Amino acid sequence: MKRIVLTLGLLLVLLAACAPVDLDPPIPVYDTGMDPEAWARVPAGTFYHGQEAELEEIPYDYEIMVTPVTVAQYVDFLNAALNDGTVLLEGEYAVAFYPGDPFHGKKHEIRIDPGNYLLVPLNDPASRFTFDGQRFAVKPGWENHPMTNVSWFGAWAYCGSYGWRLPTELEWEKAARGSEDDRPFPWGYEIARNNANFYASRDPFEDMSSYGSLTTPVGFYNGRAYGGYQTLDSASPYGLYDMAGNVWQWIGDVQPQEGFSDRLMHGGSRNTYDMDLRIWVRNSAPPMYYGPAVGFRCVR
Amino acid sequence: MEFLKARFNYLFNSTKGLILVAIAMIAMVTAVWGMLSGPMAEMGVREVVIKTLGMDIVQSEREGRIIILYHSIAMAVVAIEVYMITGLLAMREFYKKAVRVLITVGYMMAMIFGMGFAYFGHNWAFHGLYITGLALIFFAGVLLCVALWPWNREYYITDTNYARTKKGVDLERVAFFTTAVTTVLSALFGAVPGSYFGNGFEVFLAENIIRLPEKTTMEYSVIGHLHIMLALIAIMITLVIGRWLNFKGAWHKAAMPLMILGCIVLNLGVWGVVTPLEPVAHMIIYVGATPSMLAALFLLIWSWGKLIKDGTAGIAKPTFLQKLGALVRDPLKFGPTWQMLFMNFTTSGVGIFMAVRLDEIFRMWPAREERIELTGHWHALSAIIATIILFYYGDMIGLKGKVRQLYGWAIIFLSDLALGAVTVFEMKRLFIEEAVQQPLVNTLMYMIDIGLGLLLVLLAIVMVWRLTDLFKKKGRWTEEAAHELAEEVSK
Secondary structure, eight states: OHHHHHHHHHHHHHHHTTOOOOSSOOOOOOOOOOOTTOEEEEOSEEEEETTTTEEEEEOSOEEEESSOOBHHHHHHHHHHHHHHTSSEEETTEEEEEEOOOOOOOOTTOOOOOSEEEEEEESSOTTSSEEEOSSOEEEOTTOTTSBOOSOOHHHHHHHHHHTTOBOOOHHHHHHHHHOSSOOOSBTTBSOOOGGGSOOTTOOOTTEETTTTEEOOOOTTOOBSOEETTEEOOBOOOTTSOOOSSSSSEEEOOOSOSSTTOOSEEEESOOTTSOGGGGSTTOEEEEOTTOOOTTEEOOOBO | OHHHHHHHHHHHHSHHHHHHHHHHHHHHHHHHHGGGSHHHHHTTHHHHHHHHHTOOOOGGGHHHHHHHHHHHHHHHHHHHHHHHHHHHSOOOHHHHHHHHHHHHHHHHHHHHHHHHHHHSOOOHHHHHHHHHHHHHHHHHHHHHHHHHOTTSGGGOOOOTTSOBOTTOOBHHHHHHHHHHHHHHHHHHHHHHHHHHHHHTTOOOOGGGSTTOSOOOHHHHHHHHHHHHHHHHHHHHHHHHHHHHTTOOSHHHHHHHHHHHHHHHHHHHHHHGGGSTTHHHHHHHHHHHHHHHHHHHHHHHHHHHHHHHHHHTTTOSSOOHHHHHHHHTSOHHHHHHHHHHHHHIIIIIHHHHHHHHTTTTTGGGSOHHHHHHHHHHHHHHHHHHHHHHHHHHHHHHTTOOHHHHHHHHHHHHHHHHHHHHHHHHHHTGGGTOOGGGOHHHHHHHHHHHHHHHHHHHHHHHHHHHHHHHHHTSTTOHHHHHHHOOGGGGSOO
16 A cells, blocks of 8 residues: 555656646736836946956946846837848748858857847747737736847847947946945845845745746836835846846857857846856857847947 | 773774764765755755854855865765775785875865865965865875885785786786876876965866866866866775675676776876867777776676676576566665666766767757756766765675665665756756746756655764764674774675
8 A cells, every 4th residue: 555655656746747837827917117228327447357356447438228128128129120121030930130250160169150040939938929920019917027038149139220239248247246346246245035036036926836937027126015025126236127137148249269159148047046146157058049038138 | 081992993993983984074064065055045944054053155255165065075085985995905004004094184174174164264274274184185195005006016916816917916906006096196186276276266166167168277177187086986986896895707807907997098088188188188088988987887797697696596597587686685785886887877878978969959058057967967976976885884884684675775766866866957958948847847856855865864864873883882883893894895
């Protein structure tokens, strides 16, 4: 009898691994009060760069988006770009022209010649937008969430279409850290669960027993309470939100090292432990990669 | 006073006592520091442990802390292997004592002061004592090489059942010697960049720079060091298990030259990463790994054959099931080689598959996925080495009957459950998208937590038993103090 119970128990545990996941679960809709069109100014000057906090200088002012690009903003771009022909449809993907990377023939280097490259998949169920063959639309409730399932080419094309660009690694780090100290997180030296959206951070958009950790609306961690969930104001010294957690953010640097064809990402995500939310932590992927925990913001 | 003196003598003057102390130290570190990451962190246990123990956790120093933690545990594992070697192989008493004193003081200093420095504020005296501990272990290694010198006529063998040269040089001893010498040299291979980066107070984990096409010589040296040290610890435990089981015969004669050759070539390949040979270093490493793994396979074939032969001795024509029954009758003797075989699933298989399909599959994913695979497969190898030590330890403390069965099979099932799940977790992106992974991840985490958790509980039970035994006047410890491992080698 005991053996049967044990075997059945084991089978149940194994079957639980195959449970289907609702990719569009009902989610709460919150107005965070944040303006996704807002920009923050980062003045020229020195700041502490990297884990070892080496002094670096950026000799020019620049502006960076206060929050990551939202699904609504990206869908507007896609529809406009589809109309003017800068975005094309090729099979399962929306694509656009990219002028290519220098190629050095190094080991593991990916050749990226001039040509059309995918921006977003058209019918990936994990995307927060739909495409009916004519127009893109935001799935209800996800308007103010960060755009995900977007490749580096997709992020590059978005910023470029408005005359902006993706931040360099140094620009991103300075915007996250400020210029006064060597803090590991945009808001300071320690991290609490209600500072940011990371793995098992217990926010209202998380159910670890089924779909896991989803994105939170941009600027969610601004000190407000949402249906009893109290957030901490987690702005960076320059007033940026979501510079740690929620989504990894594509960095603009092309070949920061000769033969390195990956594109860098910073900030950690809803799906990583808090250690990956430290400002200097790098992730990277080929520029055609897209995933449900990767987004971006632009600079100008 | 006599009470304390007798126990102290057992714990620090006998092979089994020294091994017990080292296992207990590792168990304590694993139990406490295991609560700082993974599911324990998710459940909030980490914060409680940090506050209760007064740890000083600075975010930017995480990588440095981890490096000291790995070294602290690894030094104790190396010490256990050294105790086993010095207990199994003939050597002059002076060397045996000197090596043991140096390595015991060394690993304890490295562990206590290293962890004190890393996790409880930066007392630089502690850092100095940590380095002193590592240096003592290095000197112990040098002395061990001297003690193992195989071309001393005292250690020549005449028994033709064992691998030997025409003159009688014991090739198994040569294999031990080769592994010890290359281990000492490879320790230097890490010590040099360790000093370089340590002096500049810079730190990095190898898995975080793996995709950068250009690495400095010092970075290559660190990457080479961590790979080769783990490989050498694995080779040494294979030799130790072979000696314990009294590996001999044709398979032994074939295995030992392969072990020596493999060990040398493997090391040359790894050291080659800091030379102009770097572009072909990996090929040399593969060439070296092949004979080493073949030698381990020969040990497996021989030991399984022996287990079956011994277990079916009274049966004229044993059936397949009878042979299988004989093979698995003693989990402590079946376990080590089974784990070596299982290692091909968790470590070698994963490593080879990744190497073969790196550009087509793995480099198409985010670097973080690759990091999980890299760290996962060598954590699995480390854990497998630990379980092999525990099998041998279970035998040397005289576990018998049902307790022996329970202990042995629990280690096999629990570790394989956990490490199998770790391997699936590492490779999950092959068969599941990130957006729908949570149920699978949850199940795998349960398997890992249950496997490793219960394994630690089992170890805790053994440790509590050994502790209570020490309070008995004529406890198990009195017998252990009187016996050396060489006397207990299988017939």
